[in-house]
Amino acid sequence: MLRRQVSHSRRAFLGGTASLLGLCAAGCGETEPPTYGNLLRMGDLLTYKAHRLLLPEHSMAREYTLAELSPAPAIGTVNPADSGGHRFHEEHGPRYERLRAGGFADWALTVEGAVARPQAFSLAALERLPRRTQVTRITCEQGWTAIVEWTGVTLRGVLEATGMLPTARYVQFHAYDHTADGIDMLDALHPQTILAFGMNGRPLELSHGAPLRLRVETQLGYKSIKYLRRIVVTERFDDNGNDGDIRNGWSWYAGI
Amino acid sequence: MSDPVTSSTGGGDAPRLRPHAGWVRTCHWSLLAFVLLLAMSGSIILKSHPRLYWGEAGNDLMPALLELPISDNHRPDGWVTTARFDELPGAPISAWRDYPIYNHNHWARSLHFLAGWLLVTTLTLYALLALRTGHLWRNLLPRLRDLRWQALRQELRKHLLAADVEVGPPYGQLQRVAYTGAVFVALPLMLLSGLTMAPAITAAWPGLLDLFGGYQSARTVHFAGFLLLVLFALVHVGMVVRTGLWRQLRAMLLGR
Numbered sequence: 001m002l003r004r005q006v007s008h009s010r011r012a013f014l015g016g017t018a019s020l021l022g023l024c025a026a027g028c029g030e031t032e033p034p035t036y037g038n039l040l041r042m043g044d045l046l047t048y049k050a051h052r053l054l055l056p057e058h059s060m061a062r063e064y065t066l067a068e069l070s071p072a073p074a075i076g077t078v079n080p081a082d083s084g085g086h087r088f089h090e091e092h093g094p095r096y097e098r099l100r101a102g103g104f105a106d107w108a109l110t111v112e113g114a115v116a117r118p119q120a121f122s123l124a125a126l127e128r129l130p131r132r133t134q135v136t137r138i139t140c141e142q143g144w145t146a147i148v149e150w151t152g153v154t155l156r157g158v159l160e161a162t163g164m165l166p167t168a169r170y171v172q173f174h175a176y177d178h179t180a181d182g183i184d185m186l187d188a189l190h191p192q193t194i195l196a197f198g199m200n201g202r203p204l205e206l207s208h209g210a211p212l213r214l215r216v217e218t219q220l221g222y223k224s225i226k227y228l229r230r231i232v233v234t235e236r237f238d239d240n241g242n243d244g245d246i247r248n249g250w251s252w253y254a255g256i
Numbered sequence: 257m258s259d260p261v262t263s264s265t266g267g268g269d270a271p272r273l274r275p276h277a278g279w280v281r282t283c284h285w286s287l288l289a290f291v292l293l294l295a296m297s298g299s300i301i302l303k304s305h306p307r308l309y310w311g312e313a314g315n316d317l318m319p320a321l322l323e324l325p326i327s328d329n330h331r332p333d334g335w336v337t338t339a340r341f342d343e344l345p346g347a348p349i350s351a352w353r354d355y356p357i358y359n360h361n362h363w364a365r366s367l368h369f370l371a372g373w374l375l376v377t378t379l380t381l382y383a384l385l386a387l388r389t390g391h392l393w394r395n396l397l398p399r400l401r402d403l404r405w406q407a408l409r410q411e412l413r414k415h416l417l418a419a420d421v422e423v424g425p426p427y428g429q430l431q432r433v434a435y436t437g438a439v440f441v442a443l444p445l446m447l448l449s450g451l452t453m454a455p456a457i458t459a460a461w462p463g464l465l466d467l468f469g470g471y472q473s474a475r476t477v478h479f480a481g482f483l484l485l486v487l488f489a490l491v492h493v494g495m496v497v498r499t500g501l502w503r504q505l506r507a508m509l510l511g512r
Contacts (some may be wrong), residue, residue: 026330040363040367045368047369047373051457055457055460057461061458068350070313071318071349072348072350073316073317073350074353076409137312141361142357142361143304143453144305144316145314145471198417199350200341202340206338207338208350220455226334249362
């Protein structure tokens with residue numbers, strides 16, 4: 001889950017390749033993950049398309065018993081308020097520190113975009129939505145796994161509460177630690193895709209994304225971003241620029 | 257495409273030999289290229305978490321079945337415990353890693369999958385052609401009636417000690433066992449154990465997790481399969497050198 005910025009020479013190479021081959025970048029970007037003319041991204045897109053074509057929709061990831069809980073590392077992130085952190089955001093970092101000092105009483109998740117009723121959910125408001133508890137396996141992209149019990153509300157419940165428009169196709173997530181990522185509507189509406197505020201029967205730890213994080217059980221861990229701040233429902237694909245996976249060299253789809 | 261039997265032109269010094277068909281030569285070098293790409297990118301992925309486990313869960317906070325000395329990424333003292341989820345000893349804990357690690361998985365995994373797609377395509381094509389041309393039965397599959405320990409041992413003796421080893425095609429029994437094992441057993445096993453590491457795929461086909469006994473078991477089997485393929489490559493290249501490197505290279509490159 002630890003991200004590394006792609007070096008400048010690599011960026012330049014990608015840029016050059018993109019300008020040669022990437023004529024479709026502008027057009028493709030509207031409805032599906034763009035490849036920017038990059039061979040590796042073309043492979044990622046092939047895998048994504050194959051999964052969507054061949055795998056049955058909304059298959060449930062395996063769930064475990066509480067007896068199978070394992071130690072759970074927290075990696076790739078630091079306290080969003082840590083000004084020395086590699087993902088520190090000048091505005092959101094200090095704000096996160098104030099919210100955390102107040103026990104997240106003033107914290108709220110904004111949901112906007114292609115929804116009929118854009119709104120902000122406090123933790124108390126979220127807890128009134130359809131809840132779900134699941135013991136699932138974190139599958140880190142590095143190769144380690146952990147079994148954890150998560151408690152939260154289904155993303156589907158949140159989207160329904162805000163009156164998601166029928167034209168909506170993607171859901172984007174923005175975090176306090178200057179991270180942004182997105183998933184398609186199929187994964188967004190998956191019964192196990194939740195916004196978790198509890199871990200192993202306790203409020204979410206700082207290291208695991210307090211007060212609220214995403215859990216996408218059908219993708220690698222790095223898609224389940226922590227410290228949620230804002231959700232934007234979109235009709236078009238959004239690569240989230242330099243905060244997103246693709247520009248940082250990572251595959252946008254990580255169902256693998 | 258020429259049938260290796262009807263176009264037999266055997267060389268002067270080895271009249272029994274038939275040239276490798278064009279499609280065999282093309283598949284051979286393509287498979288080699290893709291397997292090399294997979295081995296290279298796979299090693300880079302493994303370096304980011306060079307520990308192997310058995311079962312479903314495995315991470316830095318748990319004991320490993322095997323620790324590979326290929327990177328400095330596992331430092332037991334580099335973790336800050338942030339939570340203990342029960343008072344009992346052995347209760348699940350969470351800890352935060354506070355040191356940077358080697359991780360180039362962004363491009364390495366995308367390359368691994370790109371090469372994987374190419375390998376699977378080539379392998380399928382190869383299997384279909386081998387079936388259609390009769391190459392599979394005539395040259396590749398071990399002759400069942402001769403598949404006896406005694407006979408194999410005798411042939412192994414010959415491979416190691418005899419002054420002149422027959423090269424084929426048609427292949428000897430040991431060659432048949434090795435080629436069939438590498439192409440139709442080891443490579444498909446790599447594919448299956450690889451797929452078992454994909455959360456979206458095991459959600460659709462949870463039987464894969466049962467087949468290997470969990471995610472981490474599949475990952476360990478994936479590594480064992482890699483070692484088997486390395487062993488095959490060493491023996492294969494060893495025998496090529498022993499039976500005439502230039503003659504063999506010319507046969508596999510030019511078909512004569």
